[in-house]
Amino acid sequence: MKEILGGVTAAKGFMAASCEANIKYKDRTDMAMVYSKTPCVCAGTFTTNVVKAACVKWDQKVVHSGEMMQAVVINSGIANAATGQKGWDACVATAKAVENTLKVPYTSVAVASTGVIGAQLPVEKLVKGVEMMSPVLKDSLEAGTEAAKAIMTTDTLHKELAVSFTVGNKEVTLGGMSKGSGMIHPNMCTMLAFLTTDLAIEKSLLQEAVSDVVGDTFNMITVDGDTSTNDTLLLMANGEAQNPVITEKNEDYNTFKEALYFVCETLAKKMAADGEGASKLFEAKVVNAKTKEDAKILSRAIVGSNLSKAAIFGCDANFGRFLCAMGYSGSLFDENDVEMFFKSENGTIQVFDKGTPLEFDEEKALKIMKAKSVCVFVDMHEGDASATAWGCDLTHEYVTINADYRS
Amino acid sequence: MKEILGGVTAAKGFMAASCEANIKYKDRTDMAMVYSKTPCVCAGTFTTNVVKAACVKWDQKVVHSGEMMQAVVINSGIANAATGQKGWDACVATAKAVENTLKVPYTSVAVASTGVIGAQLPVEKLVKGVEMMSPVLKDSLEAGTEAAKAIMTTDTLHKELAVSFTVGNKEVTLGGMSKGSGMIHPNMCTMLAFLTTDLAIEKSLLQEAVSDVVGDTFNMITVDGDTSTNDTLLLMANGEAQNPVITEKNEDYNTFKEALYFVCETLAKKMAADGEGASKLFEAKVVNAKTKEDAKILSRAIVGSNLSKAAIFGCDANFGRFLCAMGYSGSLFDENDVEMFFKSENGTIQVFDKGTPLEFDEEKALKIMKAKSVCVFVDMHEGDASATAWGCDLTHEYVTINADYRS
Numbered sequence: 001m002k003e004i005l006g007g008v009t010a011a012k013g014f015m016a017a018s019c020e021a022n023i024k025y026k027d028r029t030d031m032a033m034v035y036s037k038t039p040c041v042c043a044g045t046f047t048t049n050v051v052k053a054a055c056v057k058w059d060q061k062v063v064h065s066g067e068m069m070q071a072v073v074i075n076s077g078i079a080n081a082a083t084g085q086k087g088w089d090a091c092v093a094t095a096k097a098v099e100n101t102l103k104v105p106y107t108s109v110a111v112a113s114t115g116v117i118g119a120q121l122p123v124e125k126l127v128k129g130v131e132m133m134s135p136v137l138k139d140s141l142e143a144g145t146e147a148a149k150a151i152m153t154t155d156t157l158h159k160e161l162a163v164s165f166t167v168g169n170k171e172v173t174l175g176g177m178s179k180g181s182g183m184i185h186p187n188m189c190t191m192l193a194f195l196t197t198d199l200a201i202e203k204s205l206l207q208e209a210v211s212d213v214v215g216d217t218f219n220m221i222t223v224d225g226d227t228s229t230n231d232t233l234l235l236m237a238n239g240e241a242q243n244p245v246i247t248e249k250n251e252d253y254n255t256f257k258e259a260l261y262f263v264c265e266t267l268a269k270k271m272a273a274d275g276e277g278a279s280k281l282f283e284a285k286v287v288n289a290k291t292k293e294d295a296k297i298l299s300r301a302i303v304g305s306n307l308s309k310a311a312i313f314g315c316d317a318n319f320g321r322f323l324c325a326m327g328y329s330g331s332l333f334d335e336n337d338v339e340m341f342f343k344s345e346n347g348t349i350q351v352f353d354k355g356t357p358l359e360f361d362e363e364k365a366l367k368i369m370k371a372k373s374v375c376v377f378v379d380m381h382e383g384d385a386s387a388t389a390w391g392c393d394l395t396h397e398y399v400t401i402n403a404d405y406r407s
Numbered sequence: 408m409k410e411i412l413g414g415v416t417a418a419k420g421f422m423a424a425s426c427e428a429n430i431k432y433k434d435r436t437d438m439a440m441v442y443s444k445t446p447c448v449c450a451g452t453f454t455t456n457v458v459k460a461a462c463v464k465w466d467q468k469v470v471h472s473g474e475m476m477q478a479v480v481i482n483s484g485i486a487n488a489a490t491g492q493k494g495w496d497a498c499v500a501t502a503k504a505v506e507n508t509l510k511v512p513y514t515s516v517a518v519a520s521t522g523v524i525g526a527q528l529p530v531e532k533l534v535k536g537v538e539m540m541s542p543v544l545k546d547s548l549e550a551g552t553e554a555a556k557a558i559m560t561t562d563t564l565h566k567e568l569a570v571s572f573t574v575g576n577k578e579v580t581l582g583g584m585s586k587g588s589g590m591i592h593p594n595m596c597t598m599l600a601f602l603t604t605d606l607a608i609e610k611s612l613l614q615e616a617v618s619d620v621v622g623d624t625f626n627m628i629t630v631d632g633d634t635s636t637n638d639t640l641l642l643m644a645n646g647e648a649q650n651p652v653i654t655e656k657n658e659d660y661n662t663f664k665e666a667l668y669f670v671c672e673t674l675a676k677k678m679a680a681d682g683e684g685a686s687k688l689f690e691a692k693v694v695n696a697k698t699k700e701d702a703k704i705l706s707r708a709i710v711g712s713n714l715s716k717a718a719i720f721g722c723d724a725n726f727g728r729f730l731c732a733m734g735y736s737g738s739l740f741d742e743n744d745v746e747m748f749f750k751s752e753n754g755t756i757q758v759f760d761k762g763t764p765l766e767f768d769e770e771k772a773l774k775i776m777k778a779k780s781v782c783v784f785v786d787m788h789e790g791d792a793s794a795t796a797w798g799c800d801l802t803h804e805y806v807t808i809n810a811d812y813r814s
Contacts, residue, residue, distance in 0.1 A: 051730050403723070
C-alpha cells in the first residue's frame, strides 16, 4: 500500500464538483457532489443520536435498501436536523434534481448536510446547486480537493487522502475526504466522511469492513463530547479496478481492510488535530487493559475530559486530571496497577507508578508537553487489550467560535 | 421552615475554626475544622470515581462503621488523591492530631481535601493546623463563615446557608457549607459539602434522607463533566434540639427532609452558578418524560454539553444544540413529541414544536438569553416524570483558569 495524491476522485471512474450555492455562507463554495460513472455498491455508518438529521434518515434508506449508489450531494451551513417533514422533502428534492440532470435513479443518490441544527434548507438553492454542478463534474484530483473544501464549516484545513494497493494483480485506489471540527464525539463515525474506491467487492463485506474499521478510528476521536445529529460516513465502490470481486474474507479482503484502516485513521487524526479552536493533537494510548472495551473507554475518557484538554492547552503535566477521568469513565480498575507516561517528539517521562505519584523533572515535562502532538500513555497491567483515542486541547478559541451567534 | 443566618455553626452545639496552614495557597486560610460538642450520628455520600482520594476512603470507613462522628478537618490546595500509602497515613495523622487536642477518638474524626490530584499533603502542616484551630473553635456564625471561606479553591464566593424548622415542638436548625467550582459533575454528591443539624434522628434514617435528597440536588449539577476523586457530603446530627428522636418516616421525618432538600438544592445551585469561569446559572427543566431516570438523563445532557454551554455564554437561542444533546444522552424519545422553550426573568419563548422548528423573534430571544439565569424548558409529552439540572456557561475564563499551570 502506498499513499498517493488526491482524495475522492483518485479512484477510477469518480468525478466531483462544487459550487457557491449561498445557503448560509457567502463568498465561498458550500455545495459539493461526488459521482461515479458506474453504479457502486455502498456501505455507511451513521450517528447514534436519537435526533437524526433528515439526510441521515434518507441515506440509511439508500444504503440499507440494497440498491446501488451513484452520487452524493453535500452542503455546508445548515444541517437539516430537527426540521420535520420539510427537511425530508428537501432530501427528496435534492436527489430528484440529480435524477433530472444525470439520469440516475433518485434512490441511488445520497445527501448530506452539516451546519446549524433546527434551520430549514432553502430547497431552490440546493436544486440550483445540483444544476450548476452536474455539467461541470470532473475526474481531476483538483475537483476532489475543491469538493473537500466546499464541505468545511469551522474546519481550518480541508481533509483528503488517497492510497493505492494491489488486489489480484490489479492496482486498486481508495480515496476520501472528511470534515469535522465541532460537535465531534465518537459514537458512530463522527462528522461527514466520503470514501470512494474502484475495488470490486460484495456489499455485505464492504459494510463489514467499514463497521469494523470505524470502531477503531473515527469512533475514537472527540473534540467536545457532543455527538452530532448528522454523523455520516459513506463508502462507494464501483469495481472499475477490475480485480476479481472479493466475496470472502481472504487475503485480498485483508489488504483492502488495511488500506481502509489507514485512510480512516489518518482522516480521523486530521479531524482531531483540527478540532474547533485546537492548537494540538492530544492522543491517549491505553495498553494492557482487561478488555478492548475497557481500553477504549479509558482512552476516550482521557481525551474527552475538559480538564485534561485544558491541561494539554496549558502544557501542564497535571496527570491527576487524566487519572481522575479514567476513574469516572465507567471502567473498573485498580489505581495500584497503573503506570502513566507523557510522550511527545521531545521525549518521554513517567509520572505515576502503580498507585504512587512520581517526583519528576518539571522542566523536562514542560518540554514534552509543548510539542504539537502529545500522548498520554497508560499501562494498566491488568490484561492485554489496547486502544488509542485522539482529541485536541480546549482553548479560548473553542469558546470564541461556539459562543459566536448561531455558529 | 425559614431561612436564617449562618452556616455550619447555626445549629446548637457546633463550633468551627479556620487557619492559614500554607499547604499550597499563601496569604489566605486553607484549613477549616467543624466540631460538635457532643457526638453525632452521621451520614455521607461519596464520589463514584474509581480513583478515590485517601480522605474519601477514610470517611467512608468512619461513616459506615456505625461509630459516632464528632469532628471534620478540611484542607484546600491539595486533594490527597492518587497518593498511595502516604496519602492514607496523612488522614490517620490528621485524625490523631484531633484526638490529641480535643480528646475525641480519632475514629470519630472525618477528613476532607480539595485541590491538585497526585501531590502529597505536608503532614506536619496539617497537624500544626489542627493544633492551631482546636483552641480557637467558636460557635459564632462568623466562625462558620470563615470555615466556608477556608475550603474554597477556585470558587469566587463562599457558600453557606441555614434554616430552622419545628419538630415535636422543638426548634431545629440545619446549616451547611460547600465548595465547588471545577471538576464538578453529578455522580454522587459533587464537591465538598458539610451539613450540621441539632436534630435527633436515627442514623439509618439520616443516611436514607441524605441519599434521596442528594440524587435530586447535588447530583443534578454539572460544571465541566469531570467527576472528582474527592466528592464528599457529610451530615452530622447531634440531637441538641432535644426533639423526640425520629425513628420512622413520619411527619417529622418529612419536615426534616424538606428542609434538607431546600438546603441541598440552594447550595447546589450556588455551586453551579459559581462554576469555574461561569457568568450565568444555566437550568434545564424537563417535564412529562417517560420516567424519572429519563428526565434526569435529558436535563443533565442539556446542561452538560459544551456546545450548549457555549451558546448560553453567547446568549444564542441556538436550540438545535440542546436538542442534539438530548439526542445523544442515551434516553430514547421521539423528537416529534418534544416542545422546547427558553425562559428567564425577561420572558418566555417557544422555539421547537413537536418536530418542527419555530420562527421566533430573535430580539426577544436575545433579551431572554441575556439574563443572569436562563432556563431551557422541555415538555416531552411522553409521560409524567420531571427533573431539573443546573450548570453554567462555558467561558474564556474557564479555559484560562484550567490551562493555568497546575491549577
